Amino acid sequence: xxxxxxxxxxxxxxxxxxxxxxxxxxxxxxxxxxxxxxxxxxxxxxxxxxxxxxxxxxxxxxxxxxxxxxxxxxxxxxxxxxxxxxxxxxxxxxxxxxxxxxxxxxxxxxxxxxxxxxxxxxxxxxxxxxxxxxxxxxxxxxxxxxxxxxxxxxxxxxxxxxxxxxxxxxxxxxxxxxxxxxxxxxxxxxxxxxxxxxxxxxxxxxxxxx
Amino acid sequence: xxxxxxxxxxxxxxxxxxxxxxxxxxxxxxxxxxxxxxxxxxxxxxxxxxxxxxxxxxxxxxxxxxxxxxxxxxxxxxxxxxxxxxxxxxxxxxxxxxxxxxxxxxxxxxxxxxxxxxxxxxxxxxxxxxxxxxxxxxxxxxxxxxxxxxxxxxxxxxxxxxxxxxxxxxxxxxxxxxxxxxxxxxxxxxxxxxxxxxxxxxxxxxxxxx
Numbered sequence: 001x002x003x004x005x006x007x008x009x010x011x012x013x014x015x016x017x018x019x020x021x022x023x024x025x026x027x028x029x030x031x032x033x034x035x036x037x038x039x040x041x042x043x044x045x046x047x048x049x050x051x052x053x054x055x056x057x058x059x060x061x062x063x064x065x066x067x068x069x070x071x072x073x074x075x076x077x078x079x080x081x082x083x084x085x086x087x088x089x090x091x092x093x094x095x096x097x098x099x100x101x102x103x104x105x106x107x108x109x110x111x112x113x114x115x116x117x118x119x120x121x122x123x124x125x126x127x128x129x130x131x132x133x134x135x136x137x138x139x140x141x142x143x144x145x146x147x148x149x150x151x152x153x154x155x156x157x158x159x160x161x162x163x164x165x166x167x168x169x170x171x172x173x174x175x176x177x178x179x180x181x182x183x184x185x186x187x188x189x190x191x192x193x194x195x196x197x198x199x200x201x202x203x204x205x206x207x208x209x210x
Numbered sequence: 211x212x213x214x215x216x217x218x219x220x221x222x223x224x225x226x227x228x229x230x231x232x233x234x235x236x237x238x239x240x241x242x243x244x245x246x247x248x249x250x251x252x253x254x255x256x257x258x259x260x261x262x263x264x265x266x267x268x269x270x271x272x273x274x275x276x277x278x279x280x281x282x283x284x285x286x287x288x289x290x291x292x293x294x295x296x297x298x299x300x301x302x303x304x305x306x307x308x309x310x311x312x313x314x315x316x317x318x319x320x321x322x323x324x325x326x327x328x329x330x331x332x333x334x335x336x337x338x339x340x341x342x343x344x345x346x347x348x349x350x351x352x353x354x355x356x357x358x359x360x361x362x363x364x365x366x367x368x369x370x371x372x373x374x375x376x377x378x379x380x381x382x383x384x385x386x387x388x389x390x391x392x393x394x395x396x397x398x399x400x401x402x403x404x405x406x407x408x409x410x411x412x413x414x415x416x417x418x419x420x
Binding site for chain 2: 005015038074083093186192193197
């Protein structure tokens with residue numbers, strides 16, 4: 001069955017919320033309570049989870065610990081993923097050193113840049129910035145599956161091709177341009193300005209929203 | 211009429227693509243061509259735009275320049291927006307200095323932090339980091355409408371309340387937690403790990419995607 005993409009994004013948000021609840025010492029949660037925390041409808045929570053099985057008990061709700069474990073498996077973060085970042089600018093460095101990535105089982109193992117002036121300088125947790133000429137060897141020897149594009153729009157397509165050629169299976173693209181890669185490569189686009197634009201639309205259009 | 215949220219996000223992407231085409235010197239584009247560049251269906255493009263009017267001419271397509279101008283108005287970026295960022299860590303600094311924001315008419319005019327050790331140090335384009343005690347005065351005197359939360363999850367709710375109290379109308383929340391604000395405040399959540407998780411799901415589940 002084809003699961004809608006917004007469902008997958010919400011699963012990631014459910015996981016985040018349940019993980020917080022687990023840390024708060026909560027043992028059971030109803031779909032209503034989960035929905036209220038996330039400001040969505042409880043019918044949405046139930047529908048999204050129903051794609052993957054029966055997780056709740058009538059009158060009791062979901063066991064927080066069990067559902068967290070299940071969601072980890074469903075999303076695919078019951079294992080660690082190796083990541084390389086291309087682009088050692090502000091965005092590339094911020095992603096590389098974002099504690100949430102490591103916590104969610106994504107390990108940035110190297111940062112690359114084409115600018116000779118940046119090579120060798122520390123990129124934080126991933127060590128010194130490496131030259132693009134090392135990309136293929138690092139991806140293959142370290143079995144890296146995910147590449148991050150954190151370069152300006154005009155360099156993104158070339159970097160995408162280099163990442164694919166190096167052997168990554170998926171790309172998170174922070175460049176504000178749509179990249180063209182073979183269909184077997186998964187791509188997630190993150191355009192920071194899109195969120196600001198969506199906000200602008202709502203601020204002007206309705207004055208209120210959500 | 212209530213416009214679906216994914217439509218708004220796509221409008222922002224259409225705008226980005228058309229703006230690139232304009233720079234390439236393109237004068238007309240068909241929905242098919244636009245859709246191909248963005249790897250979506252042309253019927254989706256036509257449907258999204260039809261909420262707002264008739265922009266294309268049969269057999270000719272859309273006038274790139276005109277549609278760019280129209281989309282700017284629809285999205286609400288035919289004017290500039292003032293933004294403050296709370297949190298002068300890696301993410302806060304990266305957002306503050308992201309050229310795409312200024313280019314898309316969002317001006318980060320100040321960066322705040324609660325850590326005394328960070329106050330006064332340069333946050334790049336927005337000048338020295340300011341203390342939280344200045345937030346209300348800056349938001350009100352500079353007529354700031356958008357606040358960005360770039361602090362850890364545990365501090366996000368408190369920052370959200372301070373931003374609302376200071377008078378912002380919308381919030382872009384980069385903290386990995388759902389914030390609770392009055393319904394008249396617009397919120398856009400950007401959780402960087404959600405994109406990585408969505409990618410993990412697709413890498414494991416299908417091996418291919420999109």
